[in-house]
Amino acid sequence: MYRLQEVARPAAKYFVNVPLKLASTLCPGEYSAPVVSTPVPGPKSKKLLAELSTFQQSGSVQLFADYNKSLGNYLVDVDGNVLLDVYTQISSMPLGYNHPEMLKALDSDENKRAVVNRPALGVFPAADWPAKLRNTLMSVAPKDMGALTTMMCGSCSNENAYKNMFMKYQRDKRGGTSDFTEQEKESCMINMAPGTPKLSILSFMGSFHGRTLGALSTTHSKYVHKIDVPGFDWPIARFPVYKYPLHENLKENDQEDQRCLAEVEELIEKWEKKGNPVAGIIIEPIQAEGGDNHASPYFFQQLQKIAKKYNAGYLIDEVQTGGGPTGKMWCHEHFDLETSPDIVTFSKKMQTGGYYLKSEFLPDIPYRVFNTWMGDPTKILLLDAILAVIKRDNLLSVVEKSGEVLMSGLRDLESEFPALINSTRGRGTFITFDAADAKLRDDIVRRLLQKGVQSGGCGVVGVRLRPALIFQPQHGHAFIDKLRQVLAETK
């Protein structure tokens, strides 16, 4: 059985029994098509950009949006252009713009007070906090992951999750207790061993896990993120690089899995010998920022076994993949792992940062993983509304249907324009295709935008699709049509 079959599954088989309701919309009042009346960015965006640039580094700003007029899958900019948004604020808008249920969440006086009275959640949580966490984050926890830490964003979720893995690793070395020696207590205050130990996190080339200094030491997708910033001496393994189309390269790709897994073990042993043992392994289920690089379920299964063998924590970073875009709430659920990962981090579509843990990864004494806010109740009340809509509107199956429209449409375009695009890959609507080169990729993204489609790049040559969960098959067809126009016009 080919291990990557799910990534490569043919779109057709899903259409046989699924009647698509192309006319219906999950967001009443949504625009019916993109409308572009100025170049994007237009004159108003450019004027605002000049203003913002007087006090910020704003070279990354693409346009200024009108969030009063944006709705559903359509982002409206200040120049009045109506853009079909398949990028959704770097994959962070599960219900698109101005979803009525999210707005409704802010109508109640109680929720308004929750926004205004932001507590130090680790010290003075609100009366309804345990129930709110149970009804939201815990209700969609991966199987057998019984513990939860809330945070603010993806970077600090990973950073703190590393700490949980370091603490667990050291606690195991102490025989399961946290009886610190006086020497440990004193030496850690000046960053010296034994209190501040040499311990490492193994990460993969092409990965993105955030930009704070610990997270950045495990990020290896683009030099602009890293250059000039000090880092930890931690091991970096090769992430499998497959040949596409997958079904024509089974053997090579299988060998690639084996090579990469062997390297992981070599690195763990090497760092152990260096006196800097690996306390945890972090990996994305799909390397997103790095180019939507997929690995086989087999690879993830074996990696879990290796982590277990060396008593390293197994952390799956679902910051970009979590919350439904792959058709399951958590992408790693596609992998049939023997047991759940030890830690799963999230942010973006979940509104709040945070992570699930197996309970043995919780610190056994308080204040070790802690900060002033420990998350934000405002985000939980929005998440509450979002999860209710995901359930009510069966959005995970919408994702699957729309994903098939996109995958099948992109494969058709690959056949029509083989010199221009290739290597379509994805799960659900979490999809990327490659352009023939970096220049063409940038050109495709730019010309899609002029036709009213907001997409994004990833890796060197990838065009990244990250639509909302309310992105329906008709939006998928509209996207494919626009892309076909762009490719047909390519000289």
Add this chain to the structure above:
Amino acid sequence: MYRLQEVARPAAKYFVNVPLKLASTLCPGEYSAPVVSTPVPGPKSKKLLAELSTFQQSGSVQLFADYNKSLGNYLVDVDGNVLLDVYTQISSMPLGYNHPEMLKALDSDENKRAVVNRPALGVFPAADWPAKLRNTLMSVAPKDMGALTTMMCGSCSNENAYKNMFMKYQRDKRGGTSDFTEQEKESCMINMAPGTPKLSILSFMGSFHGRTLGALSTTHSKYVHKIDVPGFDWPIARFPVYKYPLHENLKENDQEDQRCLAEVEELIEKWEKKGNPVAGIIIEPIQAEGGDNHASPYFFQQLQKIAKKYNAGYLIDEVQTGGGPTGKMWCHEHFDLETSPDIVTFSKKMQTGGYYLKSEFLPDIPYRVFNTWMGDPTKILLLDAILAVIKRDNLLSVVEKSGEVLMSGLRDLESEFPALINSTRGRGTFITFDAADAKLRDDIVRRLLQKGVQSGGCGVVGVRLRPALIFQPQHGHAFIDKLRQVLAETK
């Protein structure tokens, strides 16, 4: 002229011309006094704690609050106890609870949409974002600090500010450009020099700058924050330790300044020789978590000169001191620095994390300091309401008046109970006094709570006061009365 005069200034001089309106309140409908009807935490808090503890490490939770009933300076817990709050969610509630102007900010449809449509601010900011930043954060920027980066919390503000200092340091080494070599671009991807350089941040013993791995390497207040977590090999200097009362120890304290400043220079030179040069110095204007340790304006002035001499960035961490509690918007304004610091970080009372920079510390190319959200517009609309109230109600002068009530009351109590408390120190209402030992400190905090006052500890023996900016002289008198009872009952 004694350099610490401002810290030690006698309360009396401020009372001569200031008529206190003891009866008025800045928060209509506020409770008039604490009411305690159960032990704190009470049975309902304990029950909720048991529930939360099934899936979180909740050993730090003190009580569960009823944020629907809390108002102004009074925190109401789930057992109905009404507590005068001089701790305010670890110093993060500038207007106390349920301030009407903050609630009003959530009434407008436009602001509700801002909460719901959270943008990737570095890519698709809203039309009103430049103006909003100008009217809020930029309107209270320290003098001559023309640039701003928004973030999410204090830790990530410091982490990213370090990156700005590293980038500036390396850019200067390149002669002011960011023309990276191919070798730099490639080596940084695997955390190796020259792209990943050895560079350090100098911090001070007793400091607290956050808990993510970079920030934690500069945090040295309590072992529980640090133990088992790897850190960078960065220099740590002694923060001045003064003898109190200050006016009786002028010479010793002055010598202490000189000793500590000399050590900073020694460490910078030592780390330069080690090939790990100091790119930045971080310091709190008052070491808060570490015990409310003050240093003289002279010390901060000289430290700035040293930073300049070695081309290290001078970062003042105002996460806890910023936003008004010292009677000025920024605590470092008390220091008469030659020019503004290079970077000032903030969070807590400012609702949003972030930092001000001198514009030469902005990266000259985009995406180097960047993340998905880059802050949160929800917090800016709350900050907008907060800043308007600070101005309307002249809250910085309220802080000064209430601070004098507290300082003068605490000094009276020091005289009444010299064996129990000492070393009262502070600016505005940012005040701490020391108990004779750690056990007594914990006991004072605990018994204050049973009398209806929520305070907090800091350092080993400090009791930390962090009231809201709407904490008025009558609240100060109420606090002093309760503390007098606690001290009188001490056996």
